Amino acid sequence: MLLTITSTATPATDLGHLLRKHPGRTHSFDLSFGKAHVFYPEATDERCTAALLLDVDPVGLVRNRRGPAGEGRSLEQYVNDRPYVSSSFLSVAIAEVLGSALAGKSKDRQELVDTPLPLAATLSVLPCRGGEAFLRRLFEPLGYTVSARGFPLDEKFGDWGESSYFRVTLKAEMTVRRLLTHLYVLIPVLDNDKHYWVGDDEIEKLLKHGEGWLLDHPEREIITTRYLKHQRSLINDALSRLVVEESADPDHTQEEHSKEEAQVEEKISLNELRLGAVVAALKNSGAKTVLDLGCGEGRLSQTLLKDRQFERIVGMDVSYRALEIAQDRLKLDRMPAQQKERIRLIHGSLMYRDKRLKDFDAAAVVEVVEHLDQPRLAAFERVLFECAKPRTIVLTTPNAEYNVKWESLPAGKFRHKDHRFEWTRAEFQSWAKGIAEKWGYGVRFLPVGPEDALVGSPTQMAVFTTLA
Numbered sequence: 005m006l007l008t009i010t011s012t013a014t015p016a017t018d019l020g021h022l023l024r025k026h027p028g029r030t031h032s033f034d035l036s037f038g039k040a041h042v043f044y045p046e047a048t049d050e051r052c053t054a055a056l057l058l059d060v061d062p063v064g065l066v067r068n069r070r071g072p073a074g075e076g077r078s079l080e081q082y083v084n085d086r087p088y089v090s091s092s093f094l095s096v097a098i099a100e101v102l103g104s105a106l107a108g109k110s111k112d113r114q115e116l117v118d119t120p121l122p123l124a125a126t127l128s129v130l131p132c133r134g135g136e137a138f139l140r141r142l143f144e145p146l147g148y149t150v151s152a153r154g155f156p157l158d159e160k161f162g163d164w165g166e167s168s169y170f171r172v173t174l175k176a177e178m179t180v181r182r183l184l185t186h187l188y189v190l191i192p193v194l195d196n197d198k199h200y201w202v203g204d205d206e207i208e209k210l211l212k213h214g215e216g217w218l219l220d221h222p223e224r225e226i227i228t229t230r231y232l233k234h235q236r237s238l239i240n241d242a243l244s245r246l247v248v249e250e251s252a253d254p255d256h257t258q259e260e261h262s263k264e265e266a267q268v269e270e271k272i273s274l275n276e277l278r279l280g281a282v283v284a285a286l287k288n289s290g291a292k293t294v295l296d297l298g299c300g301e302g303r304l305s306q307t308l309l310k311d312r313q314f315e316r317i318v319g320m321d322v323s324y325r326a327l328e329i330a331q332d333r334l335k336l337d338r339m340p341a342q343q344k345e346r347i348r349l350i351h352g353s354l355m356y357r358d359k360r361l362k363d364f365d366a367a368a369v370v371e372v373v374e375h376l377d378q379p380r381l382a383a384f385e386r387v388l389f390e391c392a393k394p395r396t397i398v399l400t401t402p403n404a405e406y407n408v409k410w411e412s413l414p415a416g417k418f419r420h421k422d423h424r425f426e427w428t429r430a431e432f433q434s435w436a437k438g439i440a441e442k443w444g445y446g447v448r449f450l451p452v453g454p455e456d457a458l459v460g461s462p463t464q465m466a467v468f469t470t471l472a
């Protein structure tokens with residue numbers, strides 16, 4: 005199985021940066037189903053082609069009957085009784101070998117990652133159930149020029165007709181990340197089979213990689229149906245959650261920007277004050293089970309864990325990287341079993357209804373709303389206030405009025421580059437009162453940090469409590 009990606013941007017060798025694979029070398033990887041190799045048949049300033057070659061080991065597959073490594077955190081789930089079908093291996097290989105490119109992350113060249121380039125992807129043999137017409141219906145709405153050449157079932161017996169295999173080239177002006185997410189989702193859809201067990205995790209993957217395009221795709225139903233292998237309950241779940249689109253890539257730059265925000269706010273250790281205020285509000289509510297939504301690196305969860313009042317704590321974040329850091333901070337793998345039972349970190353987005361968020365006494369949403377696009381706040385509201393509906397919700401956000409007091413913050417700038425907005429006290433209170441009224445909560449407001457007579461406190465906090 006061979007996938008090639010060609011860039012004709014200048015300098016075309018930037019493709020090496022984008023894929024994080026140097027064009028001068030061959031890169032080989034052991035995967036659970038065989039080997040993957042990345043190499044560059046051509047690499048000049050004008051034209052650069054990267055090839056991903058899969059060498060699936062049929063004997064090995066049978067010998068160790070298990071799902072591919074890395075496909076989800078708990079491999080046990082992927083005990084595999086499915087027939088092995090070639091093409092979804094390519095998706096797994098894309099995720100494993102080109103993971104950073106698929107996530108669209110770059111420490112130093114984010115601009116390049118976000119720039120659409122003239123690209124062509126060729127798949128040497130693509131199983132395509134539904135024929136060329138279906139292939140076009142999948143890729144053309146996404147902006148690709150599609151060329152496909154079919155293979156006869158058997159070259160010697162022309163009258164046997166065409167096979168369902170095609171050599172396919174897709175051309176578009178596209179970011180490499182977008183191209184990879186399209187391939188990741190649509191190759192198994194074309195093949196209409198997957199070699200690993202499809203569970204709830206698959207919905208997360210579909211929504212994550214479908215971000216920004218699946219919602220508007222005219223074939224989204226069939227894509228979802230085939231991707232989830234026709235499992236009705238999963239399909240309905242995924243389709244209903246597609247109501248809202250996922251927010252921009254969670255991991256990128258989050259880490260660095262958080263550091264900057266910490267510097268700006270450092271002088272009075274606002275972080276500590278905020279944590280204290282949130283924990284106090286949660287304690288006062290009498291909550292035993294708490295959600296830490298947008299838990300980031302897990303500071304709040306860590307503090308809650310020290311207090312025996314909190315029997316069950318679940319931290320959720322859309323950034324997998326943040327969760328990894330949280331896991332280290334909490335020393336989850338070395339935690340005594342009894343302690344460990346009280347805490348879980350889950351990957352998910354506040355943009356989707358999520359049944360894992362039900363049945364909690366309280367939720368904390370600390371410095372998260374300002375990271376959400378304002379038009380999407382309505383989705384967040386429904387996820388939390390309508391579906392999860394904990395008795396108490398403690399929510400904090402910066403007070404924009406206070407920004408004039410930060411010496412290191414240039415006028416008109418937000419505290420954190422990822423902030424989509426920062427609210428004045430009046431704006432925050434009017435938003436919070438509106439949702440409280442809509443969803444049957446009472447709300448009170450508390451300042452966090454030193455209060456200035458004119459501009460108020462640096463952080464504003466709302467505590468919502470259900471009226472019923």
Ligand code: SAH
Pocket residue numbers: 251254258297298299300301302303304320321322323326352353354355369370371372375376
């Ligand atoms: N609550 C933490 C982190 C705040 S930073 C603290 O106070 O330290 C904001 C966090 O919100 C980031 O970790 C970011 O990944 C997360 N986030 C942004 N959009 C999100 C979404 N749609 N769903 C869940 N988390 C999200």
